[in-house]
Amino acid sequence: MIRPLPPVAPGSDCGSRCPVRDVLDCIGDKWSLLVLVSLEGGTLRFTELKRTIGDVSQRMLAQTLRSLERDGYVSRRIHATVPPRVEYTLTELGRTLLEGLLPLLSWANENHERVRGARHEYDKRAAVEG
Amino acid sequence: MIRPLPPVAPGSDCGSRCPVRDVLDCIGDKWSLLVLVSLEGGTLRFTELKRTIGDVSQRMLAQTLRSLERDGYVSRRIHATVPPRVEYTLTELGRTLLEGLLPLLSWANENHERVRGARHEYDKRAAVEG
DNA sequence: CTGAATCCTTGGCGATACTG
DNA sequence: CAGTATCGCCAAGGATTCAG
Numbered sequence: 001m002i003r004p005l006p007p008v009a010p011g012s013d014c015g016s017r018c019p020v021r022d023v024l025d026c027i028g029d030k031w032s033l034l035v036l037v038s039l040e041g042g043t044l045r046f047t048e049l050k051r052t053i054g055d056v057s058q059r060m061l062a063q064t065l066r067s068l069e070r071d072g073y074v075s076r077r078i079h080a081t082v083p084p085r086v087e088y089t090l091t092e093l094g095r096t097l098l099e100g101l102l103p104l105l106s107w108a109n110e111n112h113e114r115v116r117g118a119r120h121e122y123d124k125r126a127a128v129e130g
Numbered sequence: 131m132i133r134p135l136p137p138v139a140p141g142s143d144c145g146s147r148c149p150v151r152d153v154l155d156c157i158g159d160k161w162s163l164l165v166l167v168s169l170e171g172g173t174l175r176f177t178e179l180k181r182t183i184g185d186v187s188q189r190m191l192a193q194t195l196r197s198l199e200r201d202g203y204v205s206r207r208i209h210a211t212v213p214p215r216v217e218y219t220l221t222e223l224g225r226t227l228l229e230g231l232l233p234l235l236s237w238a239n240e241n242h243e244r245v246r247g248a249r250h251e252y253d254k255r256a257a258v259e260g
Numbered sequence: 261c262t263g264a265a266t267c268c269t270t271g272g273c274g275a276t277a278c279t280g
Numbered sequence: 281c282a283g284t285a286t287c288g289c290c291a292a293g294g295a296t297t298c299a300g
Contacts, residue, residue: 019242020235021164026245028158030273034151046282057274062283072248083281084280093244100237105150107230112149114223115156118202160293176262187294192263213261214300 026071027097031056031064036073036090036098037105043089073097156201157227161186161194166203166220166228167235173219203227 027033031053038044038052050061065088068074073094079085090098157163161183168174168182180191195218198204203224209215220228 020167020238023238023242023245024163024234033154037150058283059275059285060273063273070249070252071245072252078282082280084283086282093241093248096241097237100233103230103233104154107227108150108153111223111226112153115153115201118223119200122200122202188263189265189295190293193293208262212300214263216262 026067027073029064029067031060032068033101035061035064035068036094036101039074039088039090039094040098043087045085045087049088068094156197157203159194159197161190162198163231165191165194165198166224166231169204169218169220169224170228173217175215175217179218198224 027036034053034056035049038049044052046061046065049065050056050058053061056064065074065076069076072091075089075091077087077089079087157166164183164186165179168179174182176191176195179195180186180188183191186194195204195206199206202221205219205221207217207219209217
C-alpha cells in the first residue's frame with residue numbers, strides 16, 4: 001500500500017535534525033524535482049505529467065505525487081467524471097520552493113560542462129596512475 | 131574498491147540526459163551537500179569533517195569526498211607527514227555551486243515548519259478517512 | 261590519521277498485472 | 281484515466297576489520 005506514508009516518514013528522524021536535511025531528504029529523491037519543474041508552467045493531469053517527464057513509472061509518479069502533496073508542495077483536484085480527471089497544481093509553498101530552486105537549476109545548466117570536464121580529467125589521471 | 135568510480139558513474143546515463151539531472155544526481159546523495167556546507171568556512175581535514183557532520187561513517191565520507199573531488203567541487207591536499215594529514219577545500223567551482231545552493235538552504239530554514247505542518251495535517255486527514 | 265576491503269541489510273525503484 | 285497490489289532486483293549505505 002502506498003497511501004499511509006508512515007506517520008513522519010520511515011527512518012527519517014524528521015525534526016530531531018537539521019531543517020535543511022528534513023526538507024531536502026524529501027525532495028531529493030529521483031523524481032520530486034522533475035515533477036515540481038514540470039508543474040512550473042501550470043496545472044497538469046497525471047498522464048500529462050507522465051508524458052512530460054518521460055521515463056518515470058506509474059508507480060513512482062503516483063508515489064512522488066503523494067509525497068509532494070503530503071508536504072504541501074502540490075495540490076490535487078479530482079473531477080468526479082468518467083473517465084476520471086485528476087489535476088495537479090503547485091501550491092503557494094511549492095511555488096516559493098521552486099523559486100528558491102531556480103538559482104541551482106541555472107547553475108547546473110551553466111556549469112555542467114565544467115563538471116563533466118573535471119570528471120573525465122579525473123578518470124584519465126586515475127587510469128594513468130593505475 | 132572505491133577508487134575507480136566506474137567511468138562516468140554506474141547506470142547514470144550522464145550526458146545523454148538533462149544537465150540538471152546530471153549535476154543533481156551526483157550531489158543529491160545523502161552526504162554531498164552536508165560536506166559542501168561544512169567546507170563553506172574553509173579548509174578541513176578528514177577527521178574534522180567527520181566530527182562536523184557527526185553521523186557519517188568513514189566509508190561514506192571517504193566515498194563522498196572522492197565523488198566531490200572527481201566532479202571538481204573539492205580539492206584534496208596531502209601532507210606527506212606521519213601521521214598523514216589530508217586537507218579538503220572547496221574549489222572555485224564548488225564555491226559557486228554552494229552559492230547557487232544558498233537560496234534553497236535558507237528557504238528550507240524558513241519554511242520547514244510549514245512543511246512539517248502540512249505533513250501532520252495530511253496524516254491526520256488520512257487517519258480519519260481510514 | 262586516512263583511508264580501503266569485505267560483508268550485509270535496507271529500501272528505492274522498475275516491471276507487470278489488476279481495478280474502479 | 282488514474283491509480284493500487286505484488287514481486288524482485290540491486291545499488292546505497294552502515295558496521296566492522298585491515299593497512300600504510
